[in-house]
Amino acid sequence: MTTIKVEAANTKTTVIEKKKKVNRFLKSGVLGWVVILVVWQIASLFSEEMFLPSPYATFKGMIEIASDGTLFVYMGYSFARVLAGWSLGLLIAVPVGLLIGTNTWIRTILEPVINFVRFIPPLAFITLFMLWFGIGEQSKVFLIVYATFFVITINTLTGVLSISKDKLLSARSMGATKFQTLLHVVIPAAVPYIFTGAKLAMGSSFMAIIGAEMVAANEGIGFMIWNARLYFKTDWIFVGLVVLGLMGFLMDRLFTYGGRKFLARYKVVS
Incomplete structure (x- = not known):
């Protein structure tokens, strides 16, 4: 038994x-x-290779581009541009979002403008940015800043406005100054929203840089995809799509890991 x-x-x-x-x-x-x-x-x-290459054909195309290091150089350019523009946009958007969220007068003035401009896609500004900042790196980076700015600003603003008035009144009743309230009440409550906005802005950053590289660049994944059409190299186009997905996935995973490690006390949801 x-x-x-x-x-x-x-x-x-x-x-x-x-x-x-x-x-x-x-x-x-x-x-x-x-x-x-x-x-x-x-x-x-069920399709010709020129229209839809198989995974194996795409893998061979990747080996072909990577054999002389070209693929890695292009990845480096695109990743550096995205990282620079996204980081700069984050540094600008968070203070702006906090300022708009904590000041009623500024919010009344700027919120309608932001809700108007944010619906204009970044790609519509490519020509203007090239005129204003040249065809070098500045125009591409600032295009990504534009794509990033509104996503993070609105999420930050939403986080500030979601704070209960009771918390703010409690902080004030205990003698906290406006700066102390901002530092110890507003910012901690807005961190999960800022984190989410930063993650969403990554996708916008990659969309912006691909458009910019297709129009005004001699290197980068966007340039590679655009240039591949001249030679009917559909497999290279698919290589670019796969690489973009991998780059975005890696960046998202690293950022999520950082959020879990350093922002756990703010109840960041990843």
């Missing part, structure tokens, strides 16, 4: 361990990638 109970317990433990392994596998996201690759491969069988 005891032996049967032990065997039943071992069987139950084995089943639980298998379920845990299955759950870990599902949470890893590997299954989703496998499904995408299978669907992509099947779809490529």
